[in-house]
Amino acid sequence: MRAQAGGKAHNLCELTAAGFPVPRWAVLGTDAFDAALAAAGLSISEAPLTLAERLREAAIAESALRELTMPGEIREAIVAALEYVGAETVAVRSSGRQEDGVRDSFAGLFDTFLNVAGLDATEDAVRRCWASAFSQRATQYRHVRGLDFRDVALAVVVQRSLKPHSSGVMFTADPLTGSTERVVINGVLGLGEGLVSGAVDSDSVSIDKGTGLVVEELVCAKTEMMVGTAGGGVATVDVPADCQRQASINPALRDVLFDLGIRLEQHFGCPQDVEWAADETGTWILQSRPVTTLELQTGCEPEHSGEVCNDARIWDNSNIIESFAGVTSPLTFTTARKLYGDVYRSYARSLRVPPAQLEQMESWLPVMLGQFNGHVYYNLLHWYRMVGIAPGYPLNRRVLEVALGVSEPLDRQTAKLLHPFTFSNPIEKAISRARTTITYFRSIRTVDAMIEDFDETFVDFIERHGLMDVSAMDGQSAYRMFRQIYDEVADLWGPMMVLDAMLLTMVGSLAVLTKVFLRGAPEWVQFAVVNPEPDVISVEPARELTDIAAFVREHPDLDSFIAAVEPTVAYAELARRAAEAGPPEWQELHRKIEDYIDRFGYRCLDELKLETPDLRQDPAGIFHLLRMDAAGQREHTGDSAQDYLDTHLRGPRRKMFDALRRKIQRAATYREHLRFCRTQGFGILKSLVGVMARELEQRGTIHSRSDVFLLRIDELFGLHESEMTAAAAQAAIRRRKILQESYSRYAAPARFTTTGSEYTERELAEAGWRLSEDATYAPAGTVLTGTPSSPGVVTGRAVVVEKPQDFSSGILVAYRTDPGWAAALPFASALLIERASPLTHVAIIARELGVPTVVQIDGLTNAIRTGMTVSVDGASGRVVLLEEP
Template sequence: RGPACRCRPASASPPRPIARVAAGVPLDEVREALLAVEIPADIADQIRAGYEKLGADVPVAVRSSATAEDLPFASFAGQQDTFLNVVGIDSVLDAVRRCWASLWTDRAYAYRESNGIDHAAVELAVVVQRMVDAEVAGVLFTANPVTGRRREAVIDANAGLGETVVSGSVNPDHFVVDTASARILQRRLGDKKIAIRSVAGGGTQEVSLDSAEPCLSDKQILALAALGDRVERHYGSPQDTEWAIDAAGTLWLTQARPITTLYPVPDSPSNDGKGRRAYLCVSVAQGLYRPITPMGMASFRLIASGGRRMFGLPVTDALAGPAFFSDAGQRVYVDATVIVRSRLGRFIVPRIFDVMEARTAAAMRSLFDDPDMSVRPGAFRAARHIMKLALRMGFPFRLTEAMVRPAAADRRLDGVGQRLLAIAALPGEHDSRTRLDHVIKALPAIPTMLPKALPVPLAGFIMLAFARRLLGSGEGLETVLRGLPHNVTTEMDLELWRVAGELRGVDLSSGEIPSPVQRFLDRYGHRAVAEIDLGMPRWSDDPAHILGVLANYLRLDDADAAPDAQFRRGAAEAEAMIQSLSRKAGGVRGRLVRFALGRTRRLAGLRETPKFFLIQFLAEIRRQLQHVGADLAAADRIARTEDVFFLSLMECREALDGKDFRKIVAGRHESYERELRRRQVPQMILSDGTDPEAIAAPPADGDLVGTAASTGHITGIARVVLDPVGAHLEPGEILVAPSTDPGWTPLFLTAGGLVMEMGGANSHGAVVAREYGIPAVVGVPNATRRIATGDEITIDGAAGTVTLLPAADRTPPPAPATASGR
């Protein structure tokens, strides 16, 4: 291997690429300016000396190695240039200069932009390696980059130099190896139509191939897997490597970089090495794709400990959380292995997810045939724990009361919320240690609310299921769920619409909060996007999102499309459908149908109430922690008050004792920002890194298929929104989002339709879409990547399909979207 030369391209001459790019000079002109600059004499001399040590006119590979390459979150693979079979010092010097200039290729510039990397901070070195005249070469991943499975080597190989494999210009031979057992699991031979060979005197040429034989023997395949295992152990993480085998059969490792696309494996105490474990992402199940702040994660650990205590189970360290709790990629995961291995768990839990988050249900069922997840004894012991708790908390009584005396159940539910808020409150003035101790004492109380609050809305859905059984089908029942009363999220959205009506003609850009907006914040300011995360600012902290939503509302001038009008129409249609269904059933059966569906409408809207109480509770806890943060910032333990949410509860204690966390918090902010850019979060993941959804059968070409969530058929312009804060949604556009929680729902009021990557028929987005009569399809894999803003799409809310219209079939420029069956 020859010397590595390091240089900032900007320092070699006056052109200064950063200044030229900032001035709008095209990147190709920037590269030409760099290529016109001579290499500084001292560096050129070092290159000559290093090259001469290799021998006379030795063929070398000249390749780039930038400081922004091989980062934990971005590999930069192939973004800068590589030159193969370079012969002669003049050619080497020219290749070095071209490598430096390739820091400013369009692809490298765009890659840095998309990963938030400062162009001015990037430096590029050039590595000069003795050329391996490969008989066969390719790429080896030490973990499966598609399924995520660790210690499963994936090899792509072709005759000649590895450039054909790296560039994707050939269909290579493909092999998969279980590294631990040294078994070849899969072999798929490519057509291998071309190869690139070295040419005597320098350069390469493309040659045609016609071979049906594999280019690697089984011995070579296993040797490659073993080499990859050594490399991974050396670097301590899965690696993306390039390799070559020369004419003598010697195996060469030519490059290694971390695989940056793998999702982290949950680091859980429950992973005891006795077979694989299955982890469920609670964040995604709650409609939250974005990462959780450290304080949010700490609160979930403490809440989970409270849940364990509620079941009468021991808790070793409440702040650390129970053994089943884990985090990965700054998202919350729980060990669901016991559920998957239990007959009772298999029967109940996937059915719950069928209506909450359908893709999670499918991922869980895909594990049922996995030998590591085979059914084990012990399920009924867990069932006994649950039954005892349900009886102790009065669950059956509360369920029955809700069906028979809903008004009394309402009052009881309100009492649960009031008691929970009383636990969160800490009136008066207190020092930070007292406030922190109060937070740690209060958070474990949250799980005790659930058995007392959930029976009321659950009774509504039991009545719905009873009506479905009486009717013999579900036809018409979705209409019954439109315009549900007593839904606090819908009430919030409609109140915001009324506020918009009061603001017509008011300048929202003045910076002042108009009194109608302040009235709304007084009632709902505790809410937020990603509101289950204690670290997320509430609307009362930053009302910019609400002001932006109001600006969107003010663009809607069609009275018939107004959300309150839609809601009233939905409620009237629901009542009419109840009458129709009861007449159709007739007699006693019809009266039972009318009663059951009446109770459904009376109770089902209350499904949002327990979460409303939870968010009120968290807002009060957040307020206490803001006091702690203010004291820590004043003492220079953190940089600003809000940084307290990038500490754990234990670290808050350490900071109050005098530890400076400013550098640690700064690093966590950077890590959090990187995780915000992650687009793929597994609903379930195994302890070996496998994403069950990734190994499922691929979807058929054509329509995007998800779960039917709200009937209706609409064709309109798509608006892809990854973060609702500051989002601009024209009236009638179809909202395409990764997932939603109640903080998103104000956008629904002007949306023509909804497409979500996550969710089920009873997820937040689906429920609100039905209430507003908006056609919706949820659980559509990769919707935000397969659909772009401005695309014209058709969604069929009854069939659960989304069709991306070809450009030739699109209607001329965007008129407002039209819908039927709303």
């Protein structure tokens, strides 16, 4: 049956015979396909061919079948099929011999045509269905999967069209976690093509098989739906406003589908991927095939990744939000989580932690980060454990809390119970701790040499990887290079994490000296005295961009160009004008931009997110920043901390203070240097992901390049190691796309607690997770307080932005920042950040530039709106709202 009718028709035959509700259908067998090939004078080469040769052969066949004059006997068979189906319109679907199998599903690779009306249109749909067997994506899929090209034959199903009020997909096992205890149903209003293509939003419901109870349900706002049109074909139409919140899967339909799903799984003996539709006459099964995802889901953790034991977990995003703000893709999160674990494993090894204790650390190293509703959090207790690897834990943990900007310190009793590992006896512990302490303080003494060695290695790393041209690289080569670079980065960065530990120890020591030597010193002083040296590399992008902006404003034609041309096209237009014989300032601006991209192109907004293009991939961000109002730029001079020390501290105490301060400044400069190098390393990985995405799209494994970011890192690896099928990937992508869209509706709490590895949506709601609501702004006269970070008093117009390119001048107000915001700081008269610590990247640079800054201001972006007149005192941390806009 499968050889003649193909996989889809074979399954439909079995469904029909078993009494499942299937719309009436007929099939044009593979013999009709063979006859069409013969009529077109086509044959499939049996010789082994390269992919390029196969693609050329396939392109000829695809074109010939599209233009084929239908042989009489096949036309008669189509007429007979239409008469048997007996419907005004039909769906024309592929049914390949190799399709809908357990290993190779060919999901989405062959064409389907819905709501086809009349004989001529049906003939054309059949021709195009046949032609899709030779599409570029299908040909690449066969080649990559090593399938026999002689078995390309495609049957075609002709099936009665439905006019469904709801349609969708049902999995009788969770396609993401592999759990066989749940049935997962996705649905949309109208035709299911909107769900499969991702064109419209969908609802989702998960049902426990044992109890039949709903364990998770999502009903989204549906603004569009796909429907059949009167003359044939389909169209996307607006959903009436009063129906947009209507569930596509109501309780009655849910129960019917659940029952059908259980019966289908029992009939076929394995979990099923089911397409369904419901109209006024009933609920219909359009196809059912094995869930190919499950073989690949073993050993994978759920989205809310915590530790293994059933104890309390504290989730805090006060610092991690600087790197991974808002909704973060599964690929970025799983890559970062794995990298954090690998880097700190290497760090512990560099401090000579014994093998037995390294093995104990495996219970928490892989889960130092967690993700809830798409938002990334520190699994905070593990970070206290990590700090405990180096000596000085009681002091270091308190400095860690300041550095992370956490809202509340850990109580002393709990802190004492947190250990990175344990020992079998006191002697073993004493020997190990002594060895680690000696190694640690040796690192402090030799930090300069350690950085020199790192730089030498990293220069070689950049020469080997940073200058490579990825445009001509194939996906498999990019995958191998990604894994090589990933391993190098983990091994290279691990030992350098001792810098963070050193800074915790030294900053804590300087804080003690500050309290003893400078009683009554303003709070901002303790942060300002630990700033890096003035020539820190992280300030250079801001200074360089300021110089470029000044050059632009010296030339009216360039100034007009930046103001008038859309940033999205400005780079290409500048290159065109620079290439023309004209005023030299055009060539000079182009050279400056090229040099900036070459030096700082990896530094951008959300630079550690793999899904966010950097300036090398999209230079538009530079032109957004160049539009900032130079008139609002402040002259930042002087060192407030130095001035304060000169006034209040002299003699031997000053010498002692300065000696420690210089060590801290040098270490902080090194740390900023390492972070900049980290940005370069991530940028290279980002470019390689782009190559893999490009080829996966060409092979038909994913529908669009952006889909790659909906995969986990282990799944991306699995696709390149033939451990994951395209169907499995597409099932995961389809589900996660729905979830990612829903995550953006949540207001993420800064900190919350869970207990154990299982928690319900209700428990998360009680922990502070809420849907975003419209803000209620504070009235004039309101006083907000935060942590003073950089002194200075400024009164001016507040500008509340989510992205630095939306800022021009005034008092910059943000919920969070990352290193990509540094370029906006020279144009800010003051800086207010709701979620940041005084030791985060942007706060450090703001002090270096002399920008009055207050951080950790609760409710800041809900209280202030753009246009308000605000008074900022960076020394006291007071922010006063003076006037409404």
